[in-house]
Amino acid sequence: MNQPPPLPSRRNPIAAFFVGLWDVMNFTRRLILNLLFFGLLFLVLIVFVAAVGRGNGVQPLKERTTLVIAPEGRVVEQFTADPVTRALAKALGDSAAEEVQLRDLLRAIEAAKDDRHIERVVLQLDKLQPSGQASMREIARALGELRAAGKQVVAFGENIGQPQYLLLAQADEVYLDPMGGLLLEGYGRYRQYFRQGLQEKLGVDVHLFRVGEYKSAAEPYILDAASPESKEADLYWMNDVWQRYVADVAAARKLDPAQLQAGIDDLPAGIAAAGGDLAKFALEQKLVDGLKTREQVLDLLAERGVADEDDDLGFRSVSLGGYLTQIDSKRLPVDNRPQVAVVVAEGEITGGDQPAGRIGGESTAALLRQAREEDKVKAVVLRVDSPGGEVFASEQIRREVELLKQAGKPVVVSMGDLAASGGYWISMNADRIWADPSTITGSIGIFGLIPNFTRTLDKIGVHTDGVGTTRFAGAFDVTRPLDPAVGQVIQSVIDKGYADFTGKVAAARGKPVEAIDAVARGRVWSGAQAKERGLVDELGGLREAIADAAARVKLESGKYRVSYVEKAATPFAQFMSGFAGSRIGAALLEDSGLARAALARTMPETEAQLRFVENAVKDRGGAPVKSLAYCFCGL
Structure with missing residues (x-):
């Protein structure tokens, strides 16, 4: 006798729901993957068609x-x-x-x-x-x-x-x-000063350790206005750069520099006479x-x-x-001529591997190392446009400059708009330093900045307490009051950093340490002023620096090519x-x-442009204090 077929078991409603949900999700996943695949295929076809449409040549x-x-x-x-x-x-x-x-x-x-x-x-x-x-x-x-x-x-x-x-x-x-x-209107440099807001309003005590009365980079955190030394130094180099601007414009427009300066000094009366018409005033001033x-x-x-x-x-x-x-x-597809390599060091100097367009202690050193190991590269130009940054990262780059020279490849530095503090550190060991007369350089000095948030936390009833096995365990905690003995340790580190800086400059420039200290102490100079003080060798731009590097390895014009070493x-x-x-x-x-x-x-993702000092204070890489060679200078 045949048995009737068994009735299908009835699925639990909850299980049925999850199975159905999984099917929907699985279908959606396959759909998205297919869309992405065909989307990428479509993009490839578009690029191919565009390339064919453009052809291999350029219309003359x-x-x-x-x-x-x-x-x-x-x-x-x-x-x-x-x-x-x-x-x-x-x-x-x-x-x-x-x-x-x-x-x-x-x-x-x-x-x-x-x-x-x-x-x-x-x-x-x-x-x-x-x-x-x-x-x-x-x-x-x-x-x-x-x-x-x-x-x-x-x-x-x-x-x-x-x-x-x-x-x-x-x-x-x-x-x-x-x-x-x-x-x-002329040149000016004005900054905001935060001492009152930080200390009196927020209760943040900022401790500054530095060498050099002109090292004013971190003054805004401890003062309510610029120090006399800061104003003296800034006005000195700024006047030099401004007078050169006036002379350049006057020469191009065939005007008297005094006439240009007078037009600025009498600006209110001149514009009023022109009926408030700025365009008419510019025409009248020629x-x-x-x-x-x-x-x-x-x-x-x-x-x-x-x-x-x-x-x-x-x-x-x-x-x-x-x-x-x-x-x-019109460039040759293959150019086997010897090369003068240009390595660009632009921006703040920070540790580690940084992307193109920024200076990293490891990444910029790696570019210099690449130039050293490339047989076709006979000489190197280091193009510097930097306010400085971390001392250790600067030293990593300087050491690579030394290794290039030891390998028999001359290094010539071309300073751009700004090559100050750490920017000068990475430049000082070059065979020759070129700068524009209006380059901003110098600022040979070191500082360290330690904020303390004890009073800030007190305002909201938060207090730090505990125990340590030694007097200095936890002494660098910014939520605890700064022990004067800790301050002494930090100042010793900063003093040593300054001694290293001036000592290395003295050795590189062939001058006594005392002579370097006299023009250092954090003071900023224009390129022309730096040359007068022996910090720069020649005045000129990138073109002259490249020609200098080529001449040092006896490469005649047209017998070499310039290559940029980049990521x-x-x-x-x-x-x-x-x-x-x-x-x-x-x-x-x-x-x-x-x-x-x-x-x-x-x-x-584009990174937010955070203040350099704030980044340095936040991330000390395990070190109790990080020495900084940085200059808040520029126009």
Whole structure:
């Protein structure tokens, strides 16, 4: 007798719910993975099509082309963001993240000087954010040489800042919008001082340990106003830099420096006489040649050049980026000439491995080591633009400079806008130090900063107590009162750091320690003043430093190439940079909200710009006190 088939067992409702939920989740997971796969495949196809569409060549420039230099963002020695971030920021229109490398500006101007296709150069620098006086003078010199070579230079601005004007003044003609403005006001440096707020309001006691009465970097934490020594030192170098600015502008505009200075001193009366019209006042002061709107300037350029309705500007032109692409396309694919390598050290000096565009004790030392181990590199130029930072990280970099010299490869330092304190530490052992007369350098001194939050915690009823096996166990705890004996230990460490600093400078510069101490003690100098005091060897820019390095290994002009030793971008970064830089990729990123939201997640997180001292105090790496060689100097 056959048995009837068993009835299917009834699933528990709760179990059925979770099984169904798992099925939904599993389906969703597969769907997302498939979407991601096909999305990436789609991006690869787009890049491939864009590459095919562009072809391997670059369209050559036509005769009588106008080079339009209108950079946006801050002038830097080296990009501070990776290629992915830069490409995506540009595609998404994030102007705040824009940067322009000094070397790119210089090589475009220098190439245009001898390029028969470039008829004239137009400068529009309203959106340029200068970094310092030395780099601006280097660009101004290149523009002056361009003009001297017979290329017409026309400048236009709607609201012209004092730093940008040094560059615009080099033009044959400078035009300002009738509703715009231009004011020369001089240099100043003012900081906020926090002693009252920290100590009296919040109960934070800040203990400063330093050597050198001019070492004023941490004064804002312990004073309510600048010390007399700080004001004396700042005004000394600042006046020197300002007088050079006035002289440079006066020479370019064929004016009397005294006339320029008088116009600033009589600023209220002069502007009142011009009816409050800043543009009219600038014209009366002969700072500009005429008042024209942007449209009027474009019409003028179309008349002088070659009118082109297909060009956005109305005349045959090439942008800075387009011209750099032209220059790069002419480079030899393989260049076996010996090299003068340039290693850029820009920013604050911190420990460890730092990304490109920042100075790390390990990462910057590794770049120097790479140059030492590369057979094709015969000499090295260390381009320094730094206010300093951690002493140990600075010493790591200085040791690599010494090893390069021991390997028979000369090292020449080129100081940029700022090479002070730790920035001077990493420079001092070079075979020769070059600086612009307006470089800010020196600040040979050491300090340490220890905050104490005992009174702050008292205000909210929090107290620290406990026991230790020795007198100094827990003595560096910032929630306990600072023992005077601990302060003595810290000051001894700082004294030793200063002795190391001045001793190493004395040995490197071939001078007695007493002579170095006389010009040290934390005092800041301009490049010209530093040369007078034996801290700098020669006055000049990066060009002169590279020529010096080449001459030291008997490399003649044209017989070597200049290479930059930098961190290489990852394959993914190169892929994304190429995609975002393509015409199709840029259009997709700009117009597609979905692409914008998805790709934004692939961008590296940008770190907040925290104060250097606060970072150093927070992270001492296990050391009871960290010595700092840092300078809060600059314009």
